[in-house]
Amino acid sequence: MDTAGTAREFREELPCIWVLSGVLSYHLCDRNYECEGCELYHALSGEGRAACRHAEGLAPDLIGISDTASPLGQAGTHLSHLLAGCRLYLDRPYRPPHFWLTDTETDVVTVGLDGSLVRMLSPIRRVVSPGPGLFLERDQPCGWIAREHLAVPLKMPIAGEVLETNDAYSEANDPCRLPEGEDWLFRVRPAEPLENVSGIVRAENTLAWYADRLRTVKQAILEAVVASGESELGPVLADGGAPQASLERVLGKPAFEDLIARIASG
Numbered sequence: 001m002d003t004a005g006t007a008r009e010f011r012e013e014l015p016c017i018w019v020l021s022g023v024l025s026y027h028l029c030d031r032n033y034e035c036e037g038c039e040l041y042h043a044l045s046g047e048g049r050a051a052c053r054h055a056e057g058l059a060p061d062l063i064g065i066s067d068t069a070s071p072l073g074q075a076g077t078h079l080s081h082l083l084a085g086c087r088l089y090l091d092r093p094y095r096p097p098h099f100w101l102t103d104t105e106t107d108v109v110t111v112g113l114d115g116s117l118v119r120m121l122s123p124i125r126r127v128v129s130p131g132p133g134l135f136l137e138r139d140q141p142c143g144w145i146a147r148e149h150l151a152v153p154l155k156m157p158i159a160g161e162v163l164e165t166n167d168a169y170s171e172a173n174d175p176c177r178l179p180e181g182e183d184w185l186f187r188v189r190p191a192e193p194l195e196n197v198s199g200i201v202r203a204e205n206t207l208a209w210y211a212d213r214l215r216t217v218k219q220a221i222l223e224a225v226v227a228s229g230e231s232e233l234g235p236v237l238a239d240g241g242a243p244q245a246s247l248e249r250v251l252g253k254p255a256f257e258d259l260i261a262r263i264a265s266g
Contacts, residue, residue, distance in 0.1 A: 075221040079214060082247060086115030086176050087183065088210055093200045095157040096209050097264055099185075103194050109158055112184045113145075113169075115176040116213060117264060120247050121147050127170050129154075129186045130162045138197065150257060152264045158197050160188040213263055217247075220259045224251045 092102045098117060102110045118124065130142040142156040165186045169175050175183060194200070201209050248256040 071222055071225040074225055075218050078221055078250065079218050082217075083116055083119055083214075085174075086119055087180065088115075088206070090203055090206055093194065093202045094206050094209065095197065095199050096201060097213075098154055099157040101157060101194060101200075103190075107189055108163065109160065109188045109190045109194060110184045111157060111186050111188060113154075113175070115183075116210070117152075118145065118175055120217065120263070121145055121150075121152065121260065122174070122246070123147060124175075127175065127185070129165045129170065130156075132162050132164050135161045135191075138192070149253075150260070152260060158188060158190050158194065159192050160190040163187045163189055216263060217259065220251055220255060221247075224255060 089100055092100050094100045094114065096114075098113060100112050100114060104110075113127070118127075124145060124147050126146045128143040128146065130136060136142050136156040136159065138156055138159040140156045141153055142162075143154040145152045145154065163186075166182070166184050168182060169178060169185050172178055247259075250256075251259060
C-alpha cells in the first residue's frame, strides 16, 4: 500500500485489520486506524501491542499477536479463529443478544442471527425458526439453536407476523459462511415501528456491545488455559495448525454452558 500520499488519503485506503482478516465483514473506524485505542481490537487480539499487517488477502491465522505462546496470546488467537468469517453489520440495528434487523423493504423487517453466537455454539445440529403465518409478540419464544445436549432459546425481537423463513440458513453446516444477503433467518410484517423496540443498539453502541461479548468469551478461554496448566487450543500458529474449533472442548462442558447462558441471555 502506498503511504506516501496525504494522511487523509492513507486513512481512506487503509482497511480495518479485522475486516481485512475476515474476522469482521464490516467495520467503520472512528479512530483513524489507531488500533491501540480500539476496544474491539483489544477484545479480539488480547494484546496491548500487535503487528498490524495491511495486505489484501490476509488470512485470520496471520493476524499479528505479539506472544502466541502466552495464555493471553493463545486466548486471543483462539478467539480470532473462532470468529473468522462472522459478520458484524454496522449498517443496521441489533437487538442483543441474538438478532440483527433490517427494514429496507416496505412493511417488512428481515431478522438474522448474530454470527458470533452461532459460531460459539458450533457444531450446531439445527436452527429452528418460527413458521410462516404465526403472529408473535415481542420477546415471545420464536425458536432455538440446537446443538448436542444444549438448546439456546430465541425470543422474538419485534412483534409481528412471520412471512417467510430461510431454509438455506437452517440447513447450512456453517450459517456464517452463507453469502451476505442470504444469511437472514426469517422475515416479519411488524406490528410496531422498529424505532419503538426497546434494547436496540446501533453503530457505536453495537461495537460496544460486541466488544463486551468478546471480552467475556476471551476471559473464559483465558481462565480455562490458566486452570489447565497447558493449552487445549490446538497447535499454535507457528506450527502451521489451527486452534481447537470447539469452544466447549476448550472450556469444558460446565464452563461452556455457563458462558453460553450468560451471553445468550443478554
